[in-house]
Amino acid sequence: MNSHISLPDAATLETPDCPICESRRNAAFIEGEDDLGGNPGRFTFVTCTDCGLVYQSPRLTIDAIKPYYDEEYIAHRKKSNWGVLTSFYEWAMGKLDREKMAIVGKVADLGPGAKVLDVGCGAGSFLAMVRSRTGAKCTGVDFEDMSGQPWLEGVEYRHGTLCAQDFGDEKFDLITMWHFLEHDYEPRATLEACRNMLAPGGKLVIEVPRLDSLSFRIFGDRWPGLQAPQHTMLLDKAHLNTLLNVAGLRSTLHHSYGAFPAYFYFFLGSVFKVQKGKGLNFNSVIYPYFLGQVLTLPVFLFEKRLNLAMQTVVCEQA
Numbered sequence: 320m321n322s323h324i325s326l327p328d329a330a331t332l333e334t335p336d337c338p339i340c341e342s343r344r345n346a347a348f349i350e351g352e353d354d355l356g357g358n359p360g361r362f363t364f365v366t367c368t369d370c371g372l373v374y375q376s377p378r379l380t381i382d383a384i385k386p387y388y389d390e391e392y393i394a395h396r397k398k399s400n401w402g403v404l405t406s407f408y409e410w411a412m413g414k415l416d417r418e419k420m421a422i423v424g425k426v427a428d429l430g431p432g433a434k435v436l437d438v439g440c441g442a443g444s445f446l447a448m449v450r451s452r453t454g455a456k457c458t459g460v461d462f463e464d465m466s467g468q469p470w471l472e473g474v475e476y477r478h479g480t481l482c483a484q485d486f487g488d489e490k491f492d493l494i495t496m497w498h499f500l501e502h503d504y505e506p507r508a509t510l511e512a513c514r515n516m517l518a519p520g521g522k523l524v525i526e527v528p529r530l531d532s533l534s535f536r537i538f539g540d541r542w543p544g545l546q547a548p549q550h551t552m553l554l555d556k557a558h559l560n561t562l563l564n565v566a567g568l569r570s571t572l573h574h575s576y577g578a579f580p581a582y583f584y585f586f587l588g589s590v591f592k593v594q595k596g597k598g599l600n601f602n603s604v605i606y607p608y609f610l611g612q613v614l615t616l617p618v619f620l621f622e623k624r625l626n627l628a629m630q631t632v633v634c635e636q637a
């Protein structure tokens with residue numbers, strides 16, 4: 320828990336329009352807590368009466384959400400200090416990037432002439448792998464400034480939101496968003512910007528948690544995909560497609576899995592059910608995490624054929 324974060328109030332909350340259709344008519348869907356950070360407050364996700372999208376409203380303003388992305392936030396962890404388990408953690412992170420490479424390798428022909436943009440790149444280890452394996456020119460954008468990592472040499476790092484960047488006429492053969500879109504405060508504008516930055520034949524690859532999945536049905540208001548208050552939308556397959564369409568994009572391929580392991584959501588969901596909003600101490604669950612991973616391996620070997628927790632969509636200009 321971050322001691323600087325207090326209970327949300329009228330000054331830190333806003334009621335956004337529906338990110339897809341801009342309607343303001345909605346009905347309560349589910350309430351979540353900050354199960355990851357353990358900070359106070361209950362956060363409401365609503366269903367848009369007009370298009371059916373599930374999004375958070377009211378939500379914290381962009382300034383008020385920033386403290387939740389503190390240095391403990393998993394995507395922004397720079398290094399770990401778990402003793403002997405550090406090497407397992409590094410293996411898991413490397414595996415995540417290898418899974419991302421496997422997904423994009425099937426849809427984009429990357430080589431030294433190609434240009435790749437990763438939106439919400441975090442510490443940039445995926446781009447470092449793309450660059451070393453393909454020689455492509457790599458650019459990353461993140462609202463946290465994590466440039467300066469040694470592996471980012473040769474990778475262009477831009478700090479801020481995508482829409483605030485000036486790329487001029489630069490076009491990309493591949494744009495990726497790994498668990499970024501569901502955090503975005505202006506997803507439609509971001510997707511429109513991506514659409515306009517795709518080179519002819521270019522692909523946009525997006526991974527997000529999947530609302531219409533088994534893990535949501537099991538964990539409900541403790542589903543890790545809620546990730547209140549950071550997640551601004553909860554996307555099922557249909558509404559992910561609708562959002563793409565209103566931004567001038569069209570899906571050419573949809574997977575009921577992602578690079579991110581579904582096991583992580585089943586483990587976290589189980590912990591959240593027990594903790595009931597008290598937050599997660601990574602150091603105390605790291606051994607159970609790896610033990611559970613080994614014990615459930617036979618199930619998760621088949622996760623790409625099941626609809627457990629994640630989805631990935633490949634799209635192009637409509």
Ligand SMILES: [Zn+2]
Pocket residue numbers: 337338339340341342367368369370371372
């Ligand atoms: Zn709507």
